[in-house]
Amino acid sequence: MDRNVKTLLEKARATATYAAEKATQVADAASRMAGDMAMQTKLNLQVFDMNSEIDAVYKEIGRIVYLVHTGEGTDEGLDDRFAQIDERLAKVAELKAAIADCRTTVICPQCGKECGRDDAYCVRCGHKLS
Numbered sequence: 783m784d785r786n787v788k789t790l791l792e793k794a795r796a797t798a799t800y801a802a803e804k805a806t807q808v809a810d811a812a813s814r815m816a817g818d819m820a821m822q823t824k825l826n827l828q829v830f831d832m833n834s835e836i837d838a839v840y841k842e843i844g845r846i847v848y849l850v851h852t853g854e855g856t857d858e859g860l861d862d863r864f865a866q867i868d869e870r871l872a873k874v875a876e877l878k879a880a881i882a883d884c885r886t887t888v889i890c891p892q893c894g895k896e897c898g899r900d901d902a903y904c905v906r907c908g909h910k911l912s
């Protein structure tokens with residue numbers, strides 16, 4: 783085989799291998815991201831549900847306070863409701879922390895560039911990340 787042709791074929795093969803590896807990496811990243819997205823969606827729904835429950839308890843507190851105001855009720859059950867809200871707000875904070883953990887990117891606090899979560903330094907400004 784002509785040497786030039788041989789070199790050309792070797793180059794083409796190397797490029798094909800590189801492209802295949804790159805495609806696999808992109809597919810892996812995409813599937814990882816899809817998993818993250820599914821988890822984030824699930825967690826976001828839980829935050830939404832928890833906030834709905836908190837709103838319902840706020841409403842009950844409002845009713846109790848109003849009945850105390852009109853003299854038709856007592857403040858019995860208020861402390862329980864406060865505790866329920868405290869508990870649910872703590873759960874919301876936990877869920878939000880879990881959502882942040884799902885993210886594959888972080889925002890550079892220095893310049894606002896979106897960087898990879900595992901990047902040690904910002905890709906734009908070089909600021910040390912975490």
Ligand SMILES: [Zn+2]
Nearest residue numbers: 890893904907
């Ligand atoms: Zn930066």
